[in-house]
Amino acid sequence: MxxxxxxxxxxxxxxxxxxxxxxxxxxxxxxxxxxxxxxxxxxxxxxxxxxxxxxxxxxxxxxxxxxxxxxxxxxxxxxxxxxxxxxxSGIETTIRLGYTPVTGFDTLTTLLNAFHEAHPTFTVVPREIFSAEIPGRLCAGDLDIGLALAPQPFDGVSGEILRREPVSALLGTRHRLAAESTIPLKSLQDETLLLFPRRLAPAYYDGIVAACNEAGFTPTIRAFDDPPVNAMLARLASGREVGLAPASFAENAAKPSSNIVLRDVVDPPIMAELSVLWPTNDPSPAIAGVLATARRCARRNGWSTGL
The missing domain is CATH 1.10.10.10 (Winged helix-like DNA-binding domain superfamily/Winged helix DNA-binding domain)
Structure with missing residues (x-):
C-alpha cells in the first residue's frame, strides 16, 4: 500500500x-x-x-x-x-539531561542505551539534580530534558509521566522488620523514615505523608540533606532508620554487599511517578527525537503500567 x-x-x-x-x-x-x-x-x-x-x-x-x-x-x-x-549533516548534537538521584540506576541506564541506539550522532550529558530544581534549570536553558520525581507544574515546562512504580522499603539487615516478606505501612508508625527534604521533591514527600496518614499515623521523618546517595545507604545499613524509594532504585541499592534489604510496602501500597520534562517552547527536532525515544522505551519496558 x-x-x-x-x-x-x-x-x-x-x-x-x-x-x-x-x-x-x-x-x-x-x-x-x-x-x-x-x-x-x-x-x-x-x-x-x-x-x-x-x-x-x-x-x-x-x-x-x-x-x-x-x-x-x-x-x-x-x-x-x-x-x-x-x-x-555530521553536526554533533549535545543533549543535556538532568535526572533526579533515584533514577540513577535502572531508568537512566536503560534510557541512555536507547538514546545511543536510536541517535548515534547525539551526545547525551547526564547531570544529577534534585527534582524540584529541574524545571527552573530547563527554563533557564541549562538543561534540554529532565527526569523528575513527581514534579510540580511549572510555567514554560511541559511534561508527561514516563514511569509509574511502587515505593519499596530499604532496611538494614539487622532491622527488626528485615525478616518480613512484605511490610504493611502501619508497621512503620514507630520507625524513623529517612527521606530527602521536602523542598527537593515536594509532591513525592507529601505523597508518602498522605499514605501514612491514610494508614492511621503521622510519620516520623528525618530529612537527609547530603546529596551523595551512597551516604544515605550507609545510614540505612546501620539499621536505625527506614528508607522509602521507588522500586527500581531500591532493587539496585539492596545488594548483599550493602547490608540492605528490600521489602514491598503494602496496605496501602505507595506509587511513585517519574516524569520526563522539557521546555514548552523548544521546537528542536533533536529534543523531539529524544522524547519520542523515551516514550518508546517506556512502552517497551512497561514502565507506565506501574508493574
Whole structure:
C-alpha cells in the first residue's frame, strides 16, 4: 500500500472543511483532481472515508479514525526527516539531561542505551539534580530534558509521566522488620523514615505523608540533606532508620554487599511517578527525537503500567 504524505494532507483538508470545494481552494488544486485523489485513497484502503451527498460531506467511522491518526503519522514522518537530515549533516548534537538521584540506576541506564541506539550522532550529558530544581534549570536553558520525581507544574515546562512504580522499603539487615516478606505501612508508625527534604521533591514527600496518614499515623521523618546517595545507604545499613524509594532504585541499592534489604510496602501500597520534562517552547527536532525515544522505551519496558 503506497500512501503518500501529500494524499494524507489532501484527506486532512477535506476532513477539516467537510467540503470538497473549500478544501480544493485551500490546497490550490482543482476540485476534480482532489476528488480523484480521495477516491484513490479510499480504493487503496479498501473502505470509504466520506459519505457524500448533494448537501453535505460527512466522515465515516473509518474516516474519523484516519482523521485522528493521520496528523500523528505526518508529524512522525516530518520528525524522522529532520532527524535524518541532522544526522547526515555530521553536526554533533549535545543533549543535556538532568535526572533526579533515584533514577540513577535502572531508568537512566536503560534510557541512555536507547538514546545511543536510536541517535548515534547525539551526545547525551547526564547531570544529577534534585527534582524540584529541574524545571527552573530547563527554563533557564541549562538543561534540554529532565527526569523528575513527581514534579510540580511549572510555567514554560511541559511534561508527561514516563514511569509509574511502587515505593519499596530499604532496611538494614539487622532491622527488626528485615525478616518480613512484605511490610504493611502501619508497621512503620514507630520507625524513623529517612527521606530527602521536602523542598527537593515536594509532591513525592507529601505523597508518602498522605499514605501514612491514610494508614492511621503521622510519620516520623528525618530529612537527609547530603546529596551523595551512597551516604544515605550507609545510614540505612546501620539499621536505625527506614528508607522509602521507588522500586527500581531500591532493587539496585539492596545488594548483599550493602547490608540492605528490600521489602514491598503494602496496605496501602505507595506509587511513585517519574516524569520526563522539557521546555514548552523548544521546537528542536533533536529534543523531539529524544522524547519520542523515551516514550518508546517506556512502552517497551512497561514502565507506565506501574508493574
Amino acid at each position: 503506497d500512501i503518500s504524505p501529500r494524499v494524507l494532507r489532501y484527506f486532512m483538508a477535506v476532513a477539516e472543511e467537510l467540503h470538497f470545494g473549500r478544501a480544493a481552494s485551500r490546497l490550490y488544486i482543482a476540485q476534480p483532481s482532489l476528488s480523484h485523489q480521495i477516491r484513490k485513497l479510499e480504493e487503496s484502503l479498501g473502505t470509504p472515508l466520506f459519505v457524500r451527498s448533494s448537501r453535505r460531506v460527512q466522515l465515516t467511522a473509518a474516516g474519523k479514525t484516519l482523521a485522528r491518526e493521520a496528523p500523528v503519522a505526518l508529524a512522525a514522518l516530518e520528525q524522522a526527516v529532520q532527524l535524518t537530515q541532522l544526522a547526515g
